[in-house]
Amino acid sequence: MIEIDRITKTYGDSTAVDGVTMTAETGTITVIVGTSGSGKTTLLRMINRLEEPSSGEVRINGESTRATKPHLLRRRIGYAIQGHGLFPHHTVGRNIGAVPQLMGWKKDRIRARVDELLSLFSMEPDAFRDRYPAELSGGQQQRVGVARALASRPDLLLMDEPFGALDPIIRARAQDDLRRIQRRLGSTILLVTHDMEEAIRLGDRVAVMDGGRLVQHATPAEIIAQPATPLVADMVGDVERPLRLLSLIPLSELLEEGTAPGEAMPAEASLRDALAACLWSGRSAVPVTVDGVPSGRVTFEAIRARAELHA
């Protein structure tokens, strides 16, 4: 569990982060979202003490981050940034093994860990281990950057706009990958972004920052349904709110007995996808499969009713 306790950062007269308090549960993704200058990156960098807080403290599993020397603290916390920050003169293998090497792991253990991580990120170890970062595509570089941050099995992973440099299609895939890997490993992640779409898609909880203050910290559904301030509402986008909400809910929630014409959709797909399918093909219901077995349908009426509930 990560506890951020009344943390403040001032530079001369200006306050970058102003008395922020929040808690992130172990095994969850918390996305900190805000416009540029909102203090979100400063907040993140105070957790691994790349910036020293002016006041307040951060506790990781109950232990204050001040109890450890900064560089030893950082080795226990993964850190991935925009533009990956890979070392251009080291191979992919050496980049991923950087922190384990700093921590004095044995060579065999580092090598095994590097291969394990490359496989986890769907990169063939034998093909990628000895390449240099400049020889990889943007998406591959970014995956290596995240793999490096996870290498020493950190208590916590901090990510600062990790997908900022990617084009939209690769970006969506990278987000799915991160979600999948986080579920598999049960990692605790704090991720900073300026993109509300990304925040809603990835976050178990979303924290919205504005002018150095935390203005709302809630689940994505709450953020969409009850934005705390006009700014949050603006970021969610009034017009798209019902669609964003539907995108968070799987078909399984509205599954009912019956049949429907046309192509079936899996139960994990979102109501937004089903709505789109209804509108596009002029159907009033779509068939649903659970683990590939036809199991009922979701109707257009039910979707509409669900979206209305929050209006």
Place this chain on the structure above:
Amino acid sequence: MTAAGRSAGRVARGISPPGALFAVLGLAALLVPFMTIAANRIVAGEGVMVWRLATPAAALPGVACIVAALLVGLRTHGQPLRLAGAILGLAGLLWLLVQGAPALLADAGDYARVSPAIGFWCLLVILMLLMADALAQMTPGPLARTGLLSAVLGALALILWSGALSPLSILQEHAGRSGAFADAALRHLALAFGSLAVAGAIGFPLGILCHRRSGLRASLLPVLSLLQTIPSLAMFGLMIPILGWVGDSVPGAQALGIAGIGFAPAFLALVLYSLLPVVGNTVAGLAATPPAALDAARGMGMTPGQRLLRVELPLGLPVILTGLRIVLVQNIGLAVIAGLIGGGGFGTFVFQGLNQTATDLILLGALPTVALALCAAIVMDILVDLTRPTPKEAA
């Protein structure tokens, strides 16, 4: 660039424009005096055309080699062949010298001197440029260049050792003072490399310190660049009163060889000149690390020392070595000035030669200096290439 190159190639119908330039200049150089013969080492010599050097039968193979080299040089493609042609042409030049010198000396007086003249030097430069042009387009790797340099130096040493060129006046001049020449060479190397070592020992830590403290950087670098602008003769001169004073007033300084005249002021002046390239390039090299990589290094828990050793230094090494290359080439040249203040080195011969208006003596000092500087530049370039941190950049 490629489009431009193609259109230029089309205009010239498959003839390399530089090759055409070399051919025209090279053929013209065959029509000016190739060697000179003088009655003794001071008087001005008389030019001898290439066809008067020796019997036509002896001169012809050399001329044929040179013409062949110029013709092969006209090609736009097949760089290895152009390179081979240039080497053949250089061999032709050598052949003409070897044939011409004894033939010319045969019926001249005891004190007569033969030396290469303007035609020889022009052809030498043209053929070397042709060679460099072909090489530049072949882009050989560091290993190939090392091999080539060793081969050229080896061949040169072999030719000099064989004595085939010893009738030439510059080698006569050398023969008369081979001991002094060896001393001067050692002294020159000691000045150039010694000052490089000291400048490195001072400048490298200073560069790292400047990298960390922007205040020091902002005040030190302008001072060092002003030092660099002071003309060499003035700098060497200004060292004389300063070191003279140190030698006179600090006990034991004179025993260490510190005095107003000689090795010490020359050495100190060279060290001062070297500081800017060493410090400046160290700062620039260390600053070249991508900011994201540096942030990541800090974020993953590297200490400042680890960041320096594992990230900043390996990435900055080529730039730092480029600084050392500048220093080495510059100091080999500047060490000539030491000859004026009794500091020794090849400069001694250059300035003695200028005083006596003895061209051969000037050349005896100047040619080894030029050769040394050129070799140092090539070797340092190879080192810089070898230390490029990623294969991508080296390509």
Place this chain on the structure above:
Amino acid sequence: MRIGTVLRPALVLLLVALVLRPAWFTPLFAPLAPANAPVIYERSSLLSLSLSHLGLVAAATAAATLVAVGLAIFVTRPAGAAFRPLSRTITNMGQTFPPVAVLALAVPALGFGAGPTLVALFLYGLLPIFENSVTALSTLPPATMEAARGIGLNRWQRLVRVELPLALPVMLTGIRLSVVIALGTATIGSTVAARTLGEVIIAGLLTNNTAFVLQGGLIVGLFAVLIYDALVQLETRLARRAGA
């Protein structure tokens, strides 16, 4: 740059005094001169030596600038592109030639006097100007060049109105490097009987008169530092105007 505003006029005054009123400095240099030897160089006027020195540098640099910029324009046009690799090789190799050696090698060909000095200064001055001009002309912002073509400027207009003005600051850096080298090499030119300020230093070295050495060294050093500084100021001003 508050130090500069005080130091610059002070150094200019010192230089002017050293050249025009050398006698004022007699007490300062006297301890360095050997007994019964002159303290102040009087064999020829320091002013005329300075003018001759600066004249040589100016003439050689002006000629080198014209030729080097012309060549740089040539190799950056399509017609001259084939000479580009060769010109780079020549510049790289040429810059390893020590200026003193170039000077010494010019003597056998041209005899003694101002001639070989001028030729050496010219040849050596070409390289930095050419190198910087080529770099400047071949790294202009592509968007600006496209725009210049887009609004219908022909090649000549593009060169004169866009390329040369934008390349000017970097070219000027090359000229500055060239001037600094020329000032130094001209000093050594007095060993081949060119009339330059090096004469004072050489005279001091030959007669073991450290006063002469210091006097000559100070004047040459001050000239170099002040000219260098003035050119740097000019560059910064031009670069600011070009928006760099």
